Amino acid sequence: MTADWKALLLDLSGVLFDGRRPIDGAVAFMRRARQSGRPLRFVTNTATKPAATIVDEMRQMGFEASLEELFTAPRAAHDYIASRGLRPYCLVHPSIRPEFDDVPQTDPNCVLLGDARDELNYRNLNRAFRLLHAGAPLIGIGLNRYFMDEGGMMLDTGAFIRGLEWAAGIDAVIMGKPSAAFFAQVVADTGLSAGDCLMVGDDVVADVAGAVAAGLQGCLVRTGKFRPGDESALPQGAQVIDRIEELVLPGS
Amino acid sequence: MTADWKALLLDLSGVLFDGRRPIDGAVAFMRRARQSGRPLRFVTNTATKPAATIVDEMRQMGFEASLEELFTAPRAAHDYIASRGLRPYCLVHPSIRPEFDDVPQTDPNCVLLGDARDELNYRNLNRAFRLLHAGAPLIGIGLNRYFMDEGGMMLDTGAFIRGLEWAAGIDAVIMGKPSAAFFAQVVADTGLSAGDCLMVGDDVVADVAGAVAAGLQGCLVRTGKFRPGDESALPQGAQVIDRIEELVLPGS
Known part of the structure; x- marks a missing residue:
């Protein structure tokens, strides 16, 4: 070939x-x-590590890589939100929350949903649902079904996006693949x-x-x-x- | 009319x-x-109260009601599971867990998903996903989008059922309405x-x-x-x- x-x-x-x-x-x-x-x-x-950490870890494993070559779903979501002046309720992994520090987040008018792991609890998902039900758009970081972790198959963000879409009767905007x-x-x-x-x-x-x-x-x-x-x-x-x-x- | x-x-x-x-x-x-x-x-x-509690509370509010007149989704799910000899991973509200005490639950070969509230966390949903991905059937208690609580609109079980169905590529069996x-x-x-x-x-x-x-x-x-x-x-x-x-x- x-x-x-x-x-x-x-x-x-x-x-x-x-x-x-x-x-x-x-x-x-x-x-x-x-x-x-x-x-x-x-x-x-990947929405559990800042872009700089991803590049660092690649280098430690022996891969040559630069930040300029790296396109991550969280950064795409950031640019989408910032360019539209949206105020997200950030249901994301604590480690990437700093990437959204420059975006106003009080009185949120959209929901940003990523691979938030333990943050994906009923209380937070219900808060997201209420915003969506009141008309806020849902911005999803990726739309994956599952990923492979050291411990085995792991449920990914897509399941939560699809569930919230269905409950609120809306369609999410997907950032990333x-x-x-x-x-x-x-x-x-x-x-x-x-x-x-x-x-x-x-x-x-x-x-x-x-x-x-x-x-x-x-x-x-x-x-x-x-x-x-x-x-x-x-x-x-x-x-x-x-x-x-x-x-x-x-x-x- | x-x-x-x-x-x-x-x-x-x-x-x-x-x-x-x-x-x-x-x-x-x-x-x-x-x-x-x-x-x-x-x-x-309703999957957050045993049937007897529902009848008690109805009587306290002034409604005449009997257990024989009450059909609940959890009881339908119980009968479905027991009649098929299934061993459920019960992701249900703690208050109705006793209704499934007579059903074997070690080495689960199906997932029972209800309005489990705070039990609907990432760890438990991931455990459910792994069982489903390995071929276990998903039994849902109801398929509602949301319900009204004293505190306002609340995300209901259907969102979690739809999300897991999508991630695992399966169709749930729905008990209840x-x-x-x-x-x-x-x-x-x-x-x-x-x-x-x-x-x-x-x-x-x-x-x-x-x-x-x-x-x-x-x-x-x-x-x-x-x-x-x-x-x-x-x-x-x-x-x-x-x-x-x-x-x-x-x-x-």
């Missing part, structure tokens, strides 16, 4: 590493990818066309189908949260590889 | 009382309804046909549309959680009244 893409967009967790452990061959692959000279971007819905606007933002940053960009991820819906729907090429890896049967949701033309190290690089 | 029903099925909260306070005219209405001699049944998705099987169980107990039974409730979806879909007559009251605009979801032929005391009784 030859590579006909010019920029590579990589999901992080489950593609390059699991927890704090690099996936077999991923560090060496990343070195080869750098040598290819093609633009690299990192595209993640699989939002086409989010993919378009990353594509624009590469200076290339969407069709020249390849997105690789372990989430067949949010990563692969989302990217293909946004006009990119898509590739599913059989690591991370991948489970046999996921291929059935694969969009036409998308490729599947066992691990990121199998990805054919241009010119190789 | 004349009454062409032979048995009356009443939702409780929002129809006869709000919290511990009878709705205006409801106690006098119930006395007249008793005098009509027609069968009465109480049909509730709006399940047609649940309405059929109450109808059978009256000895009448579904078309001779009138269901009155403040939830246009779970009470009124659910009953009509199950072949009963339906009536929406503009008390409890009712909000202007709810009429748009009213099924054809269903009636609307401001309060339960306006309901026309047979022979009056």
